Amino acid sequence: MFPWNKRLRGLRRYQDIAQALVKYGYIDVAEALRLRRPLRLGQRLFGASDIVRSGKPQRLRMLFEELGPTFVKFGQLLSTRVDALPPDYLNELATLQDHVAAEPFAVVQEIVEAELQAPLSHLFATVEAVPLAAASIAQVHRATLPNGTRVVIKVQRPRIPQTIAADLDVLRDLAHLAERYMVEWRPFQPMGLVEEFAHTITKELDFRQERRNLERCAHNFDGDPTVLIPQAYAQLSTSRVLTMAYVEGTKISDRNALLRLGHDPHTVAVHGANALLKQIFVHGFFQGDPHPGNLIVLPNDVIAILDYGMFGSIDTETREQLAALLLGVVQRNAGKVIRALTDLEIVASEHRRRQLQREVSILVDTYLTVPLAQIDLTVMLDEIFKIIRGHGLQIPPEFFLLLRALTTAESLGRKLDPAFSIAEHIQPFAEQLVMERYDPRYIMRRLGATGEDTGDLLSYMPGAMMHILERVQRGELQMGVEMRQLDRLTRDFDTASNRLTLAIILAASIIGSSLVIQTQTPPLLWGYPALGLIGFLISVVLGLSLVIAILRSGGF
Numbered sequence: 001m002f003p004w005n006k007r008l009r010g011l012r013r014y015q016d017i018a019q020a021l022v023k024y025g026y027i028d029v030a031e032a033l034r035l036r037r038p039l040r041l042g043q044r045l046f047g048a049s050d051i052v053r054s055g056k057p058q059r060l061r062m063l064f065e066e067l068g069p070t071f072v073k074f075g076q077l078l079s080t081r082v083d084a085l086p087p088d089y090l091n092e093l094a095t096l097q098d099h100v101a102a103e104p105f106a107v108v109q110e111i112v113e114a115e116l117q118a119p120l121s122h123l124f125a126t127v128e129a130v131p132l133a134a135a136s137i138a139q140v141h142r143a144t145l146p147n148g149t150r151v152v153i154k155v156q157r158p159r160i161p162q163t164i165a166a167d168l169d170v171l172r173d174l175a176h177l178a179e180r181y182m183v184e185w186r187p188f189q190p191m192g193l194v195e196e197f198a199h200t201i202t203k204e205l206d207f208r209q210e211r212r213n214l215e216r217c218a219h220n221f222d223g224d225p226t227v228l229i230p231q232a233y234a235q236l237s238t239s240r241v242l243t244m245a246y247v248e249g250t251k252i253s254d255r256n257a258l259l260r261l262g263h264d265p266h267t268v269a270v271h272g273a274n275a276l277l278k279q280i281f282v283h284g285f286f287q288g289d290p291h292p293g294n295l296i297v298l299p300n301d302v303i304a305i306l307d308y309g310m311f312g313s314i315d316t317e318t319r320e321q322l323a324a325l326l327l328g329v330v331q332r333n334a335g336k337v338i339r340a341l342t343d344l345e346i347v348a349s350e351h352r353r354r355q356l357q358r359e360v361s362i363l364v365d366t367y368l369t370v371p372l373a374q375i376d377l378t379v380m381l382d383e384i385f386k387i388i389r390g391h392g393l394q395i396p397p398e399f400f401l402l403l404r405a406l407t408t409a410e411s412l413g414r415k416l417d418p419a420f421s422i423a424e425h426i427q428p429f430a431e432q433l434v435m436e437r438y439d440p441r442y443i444m445r446r447l448g449a450t451g452e453d454t455g456d457l458l459s460y461m462p463g464a465m466m467h468i469l470e471r472v473q474r475g476e477l478q479m480g481v482e483m484r485q486l487d488r489l490t491r492d493f494d495t496a497s498n499r500l501t502l503a504i505i506l507a508a509s510i511i512g513s514s515l516v517i518q519t520q521t522p523p524l525l526w527g528y529p530a531l532g533l534i535g536f537l538i539s540v541v542l543g544l545s546l547v548i549a550i551l552r553s554g555g556f
Contacts, residue, residue, distance in 0.1 A: 013170050020066055024059040057092035064096060069136030069160065070167035070201070072096050076289065077197050080404035081188070087382065094404075102134040108141065108155050115238040123236065127153065136160075137205070142246060150246040151233065154207065161205055168198050204309045207242040213285075213308040214244065220283040226271045228304040247304045249296035255416055258297060267301045269413040269420045275303050276409045280402065281429040284319050288312045288401040292412055312401040318344075322402065323430040329380055330423045330430070332368055334361040337384065346393050359387045373421040378407045509539040 064075035079093035175190035236243035279286035328336030
């Protein structure tokens with residue numbers, strides 16, 4: 001049953017969700033999740049809504065938008081999960097937008113002053129009352145510092161952490177119900193998906209983390225003339241307020257405006273793609289959602305990155321494995337693809353590896369005659385991931401953010417320049433990263449790190465061994481031995497012993513009762529000693545119990 005007594009404070013929220021499911025034509029989902037009570041109320045309120053005439057992907061997007069900021073963000077995460085949803089759902093969820101009215105300026109002023117502990121007029125020379133942008137978690141206002149520098153202030157909405165925390169509890173409950181009642185969702189681990197989302201959105205709520213992301217990007221792109229990272233003002237930033245330099249330019253998705261201003265769309269596409277590929281393959285720290293609205297173009301085709309909320313990290317080893325995978329894809333080399341998947345621990349057994357290689361080889365062969373510039377990397381990767389899913393294999397979660405980033409970059413690049421191919425730009429980055437494995441300096445660094453670890457182990461071992469020997473001398477060391485099937489053998493032995501004991505008691509009862517009957521000891525019952533008859537009755541009960549137990553265990 002639905003956990004009504006688990007979170008009473010969420011009753012209204014469960015009701016809202018069930019009613020929204022009915023409104024948008026997902027009655028089957030509400031029934032599958034056992035949302036019976038709110039479902040009945042939703043059916044009375046909405047009945048058969050006209051909205052159900054829309055396609056299912058569109059209805060799912062509208063459902064998330066109606067349920068508010070947490071579900072909008074969750075839908076955006078789902079839009080990266082090529083393993084869980086078909087492409088039409090992924091494309092629709094990628095368009096999710098927040099439809100939230102801006103907070104009154106008085107509320108914004110109160111939050112800023114409370115966070116920065118000073119009157120707004122002392123902190124800024126001017127602050128525009130009308131927000132530059134408003135979303136479900138925060139809104140942005142233009143302002144100027146006392147020295148005349150133009151900045152933007154990102155201010156978190158009131159009560160948003162509490163709202164998201166309550167919604168996360170609801171999502172955890174729904175994920176639990178999905179794993180329990182919706183068998184088709186179990187391979188995608190709904191509970192793990194929600195926990196991954198909870199980790200991501202919790203970090204996104206802390207603007208100090210966003211400021212650290214910005215500062216790290218500024219360090220990574222220091223000296224790069226093709227990318228601009230705005231300056232962050234730490235003294236005017238907290239966990240709920242972020243102040244950064246205002247950057248004015250042209251939206252990267254507005255091709256006509258770029259042409260009017262004399263920009264070269266091809267150069268803009270190349271600079272944008274290179275910025276993302278450097279984040280992935282050089283820095284190992286990349287923007288998980290390079291939304292066109294968060295990228296603007298400055299004079300000389302410089303790309304400015306505006307949003308730093310959702311960033312992913314990958315270590316050097318994973319970067320090398322990813323580079324090998326993408327290199328195998330763009331080179332249409334099935335063997336390289338399978339080796340990379342094996343290194344990523346996506347493929348386990350040798351049998352599965354051979355079977356998977358056959359299917360990937362068939363797919364890759366269809367691209368052999370296609371020029372690299374014409375390969376749609378997103379489609380090809382999606383087809384490979386479909387094969388992986390078909391084998392019931394799990395894909396590392398960080399890959400979905402990477403795929404989303406590459407998909408967005410390729411889509412945006414082709415809007416700017418129809419001849420643009422991100423596969424062509426990936427190849428030199430991937431080759432460089434793979435070749436670094438064989439660079440003597442890289443090998444020496446790895447050997448140095450291994451030597452340090454070995455030295456640490458050698459310095460730790462004598463003390464550890466002395467500690468073990470001291471515990472042995474004091475008799476404090478306990479050793480446990482686990483033998484497979486030993487527990488079952490013990491249980492079987494106990495069962496046999498109990499039956500043998502019962503058989504002995506049964507035999508003794510029969511013999512004793514017979515002796516008592518022969519003595520004709522009063523009192524008598526039907527001419528026989530009562531004690532003997534009772535003994536025989538007990539023997540019958542014990543005998544039947546023993547026979548039944550043996551029959552149940554298949555002993556005959």
